[in-house]
Amino acid sequence: xxxxxxxxxxxxxxxxxxxxxxxxxxxxxxxxxxxxxxxxxxxxxxxxxxxxxxxxxxxxxxxxxxxxxxxxxxxxxxxxxxxxxxxxxxxxxxxxxxxxxxxxxxxxxxxxxxxxxxxxxxxxxxxxxxxxxxxxxxxxxxxxxxxxxxxxxxxxxxxxxxxxxxxxxxxxxxxxxx
Numbered sequence: 089x090x091x092x093x094x095x096x097x098x099x100x101x102x103x104x105x106x107x108x109x110x111x112x113x114x115x116x117x118x119x120x121x122x123x124x125x126x127x128x129x130x131x132x133x134x135x136x137x138x139x140x141x142x143x144x145x146x147x148x149x150x151x152x153x154x155x156x157x158x159x160x161x162x163x164x165x166x167x168x169x170x171x172x173x174x175x176x177x178x179x180x181x182x183x184x185x186x187x188x189x190x191x192x193x194x195x196x197x198x199x200x201x202x203x204x205x206x207x208x209x210x211x212x213x214x215x216x217x218x219x220x221x222x223x224x225x226x227x228x229x230x231x232x233x234x235x236x237x238x239x240x241x242x243x244x245x246x247x248x249x250x251x252x253x254x255x256x257x258x259x260x261x262x263x264x265x266x
Contacts, residue, residue, distance in 0.1 A: 108240030134195025200232030
């Protein structure tokens with residue numbers, strides 16, 4: 089697997105998110121086209137957007153899963169008052185995860201807390217044989233020992249700044265810094 093580019097090599101322009109998506113899609117294509125069945129599971133909301141598009145464009149034969157990590161987050165109580173969505177999405181796993189090969193998809197990997205929470209939610213449903221992580225953007229700053237096996241772009245960003253992923257009606261991604 090080749091190393092993804094870093095954002096300093098790319099400018100944060102309207103095409104940055106799309107370039108990251110195409111790099112991620114290219115890195116995932118061999119594992120999803122292999123002989124072993126693989127399930128994509130997107131973490132709500134940005135990871136779900138990425139997983140839905142990957143699932144459609146790569147014509148993945150297995151059902152798509154969607155996962156909410158909200159209630160397993162260690163900062164759940166702090167987030168409630170500052171923007172936790174009122175329309176929380178439920179986890180939807182229309183297949184058995186016991187013994188399955190899963191690729192968990194998220195949009196932006198930062199501290200690792202969302203991925204940890206997603207893994208906790210996932211194991212509430214059963215015990216997969218293997219879980220790999222795919223992210224659109226790895227911004228660095230990990231607080232937990234979590235690393236993506238598949239990554240569109242490495243884009244270090246110092247706190248308190250954040251990347252915000254958006255998608256338009258045509259399902260194209262854009263990225264901004266707040």
